[in-house]
Amino acid sequence: MILRFLAIAGTMAITIGSVNKATAQISPLPLVSTASILSHRVDEKEYTKRANPFILVNKISDGLQHNSKEANQEQQTRFLVQQGGIAAVSTLAIITISWSIRRWQKHLSKNENKSIPSTSTDTQPITTLLNQKQQQHLQEVKKRLFQTAQVMLWGGGTLIILGLFPYTKPLQIGILAIAKIPIKLTIVAVGTYVAIRFTYALIDHFTSTIVSGGALLTPETSARLQLRISTFSGVTKSITTIIWVGTGSLLALTSLGINIVPLLASAGLLGVALSLPSQNLIKDAINGFLIIFEDQYALGDMITVGTVGGLVEKLNLRMTQVRDSEGRLITIPNSEVKIVANLSSRWSRADLTIPVSYQANVDEALKLIEDVGLDMTQDPQWQDQILEKPNVLGIDNFSDRGIMIRILIKTQPLKQWAVAREYRRRLKITLDAAGIYIPVPQQANWVNEV
Incomplete structure (x- = not known):
């Protein structure tokens, strides 16, 4: 009541107010037609x-x-019992679907472990590494997708069950109102992460296909191209990570209801403002791109830059990291790499200078030096590491140590030091057996009587 x-x-x-307002605005009526009068009556x-x-x-x-x-x-008991039955059936369905998803996930994991090929001696190391990384990225993507499906299943099912009862329906509405923004941000974050890892898997699959397919590889350049492909893979992953993170950030702002058009315009102005103080970073990126594109050096190369040198362990658009012989990790900005010496690009060379005593037979010494090199090229342990027959240049100098004979041995990249050490060992044994001794520095003093 x-x-x-x-x-x-x-x-x-409301009616009285409308009538008073209409009465206050009375004016002489104009002449109208019959149709207008009928229409006015209907209205x-x-x-x-x-x-x-x-x-x-x-x-x-x-x-x-x-x-x-x-x-x-x-609020009647019959209705509550009916809704309780629906809730029980929904809970049972959620548990069944969740168990099915979990079982499916375990089944896929077992199949993936069985499908991973075993490493053999004929398998190229870079191909094996790329395949392993690809499998890891795909497993991570599937794991996150299954986790997301479980969360959505249990979260959505719980909200549906809360909406079945009049006492818990306000709780459902409150949870949806509070968790609306966090849910959107979580979906964007998980989607960005999954996209990054899936892109990594695609890059590894593409690079491993190039290496194992042999479309671009020849016996002379296979190792070099493998190093370049590995370097390009790492740089490409860095670039795609930046792109996906930027895209995810824009999607997160859009989900929050923020207009990103002014932000993009201001980002352009901000980029122009930051271009002056970040000139060194721009130089690093440009020079890093040229280093990779021109193949000045790659991961696994032995280089010397100025007064420092070592094995390249990390290379990206901003900097190069090398490990020297003492184990020190040296970081070099790419803009500082102006003159670089690559000691392992495509092939290497052992440059040896052998001192021989002045009293020795030079022709016999030259013959023994050449024979030791030929024996190494026929040794199964060393013939794959030596690319060409050793080149004995002859007598290079006369010094206080004796007659200096020079020999050059062309080897696989980074194998010049191992080949040189083995060659010196064999040559020392051969010269000792022939009675030719490696002299020590000597000096002759002349005394004149006055």
Whole structure:
């Protein structure tokens, strides 16, 4: 009764106000046609029907009674038992689907472990490494997708069950209102992470296909191209990570209702403002791109830059990291790499100078030096590491140590030191057996009598 009285009073107040306003604006009526009069009468009937307070009161009253009836029905024991049954069936369905997803995940993991090929001696190391990385990235993507499916299943099912009962429905509405933004941000973050790892898998698959397919590889350049492909793979992954993180950030801002168009315009102005103080970074990136594109050096090369040198362990657009013979990790900005010496590009060379005593037979010494090199080229342990027959240049100098004979041995990249050490060992044994000794520094002093 109270609600009906308030509805009647409110409707009457609105009607009276409308009538007073219409009365205050009375003006002489112009001449109109019959059709206009009939149309005016129809509109007046419709207005009277809508403005009738009793009709409006009946509509409001019917709505309140309907809502009250639904509320009373939801609080009845029969309705609660029915909703409880629906909730039980939904819970059972959630548990069943979750168990199926978990079982499917375990089945895929077992198949992946069986499909991973075993490493053999014929398998190229870089191909094996790329395949292993590809499998790791794919497993990580599948793991995150399964975890996301489980979270969505249990979270969505819980919200649906909360909406079945009148006492927990406000809790459902509150959770949706509070967790709306975190859910959006979480979806964007997980999607970005999955996209990055899947892109990594695609890059590894592409590079391993190039290496193992042999389309671009020849016996002379296979090792070099493998190093270049490994370097390009790492740089490409860095670039794609930056792109996906930027895309994810823009999607996160869009999900928060922020207009990103002004942000993109301001980002352009900010980039121009930061271009001056970040000139060194720009130089590093440009020079790093040229180093990789021109194949000045790659991962695994032995280089010398200025007064430092070592094995290249990391190379990206900003800097190069080398490990020297003492184990020190040296970081060099790419903009500082102006003159670089690559000691392992495509092939290497052992440059040896052998001292022989002045009293020795030079021709015999030259023959023994050449024979030791030829014996190494025929040794199965060393023939793959020596690319060409050793080149004995002959007598290079006369010094205080004796006659200096020079020999050059062309080897595989980074094998020049091992080949040189083995050659010296064999040559020392051969010269000792022939009675030719390697002299020590000597000096002759002449004394004149006065």
